[in-house]
Amino acid sequence: MVRSIIHPLLGVFLAMLGYYLVVEIGEKLYPMNFLTNDMNQEEVYLAIQEYLATAPFEVLSISIFAPMFGTFVGTLYVYQISDDLPLAHTAPVLSVMLICTILILTKPPHPTWMFIAPLLVVGAWWNAVKLGKARAIKSSEKAKQG
Numbered sequence: 001m002v003r004s005i006i007h008p009l010l011g012v013f014l015a016m017l018g019y020y021l022v023v024e025i026g027e028k029l030y031p032m033n034f035l036t037n038d039m040n041q042e043e044v045y046l047a048i049q050e051y052l053a054t055a056p057f058e059v060l061s062i063s064i065f066a067p068m069f070g071t072f073v074g075t076l077y078v079y080q081i082s083d084d085l086p087l088a089h090t091a092p093v094l095s096v097m098l099i100c101t102i103l104i105l106t107k108p109p110h111p112t113w114m115f116i117a118p119l120l121v122v123g124a125w126w127n128a129v130k131l132g133k134a135r136a137i138k139s140s141e142k143a144k145q146g
Helices: 002-029 043-056 057-081 090-108 111-143
Strands: none
Touching: 002 057, 002 090, 057 090, 057 111, 090 111
């Protein structure tokens, strides 16, 4: 019972960690030098909104790849570690990452084409489930042979 609570929570944590790592790499590759420490919250919001209108594809793609990577990592962990109902145990990871992705895309508003990101997050979740299922089948076959 406790494992059914702890493992999905760890999966959400890993998903957020994966998201954070991709965003940090993106910030190192494409720094937002136009933001300064003396800006208030409204000025930061307006500056980012203006930047998003002219940002290159590579910068915008990080906003899509980060939740996909996080979802994949968190889901794969939960699916591999759960003994009973592994698909159900991955639901918190998918739910949290979908909510975060939608919130990130709406404030400040991103270009319309980026709203494909929630669908890609579901795709990352589905691929992690399929990979986890394949690995589980492979390990059970090895256990029967050896």
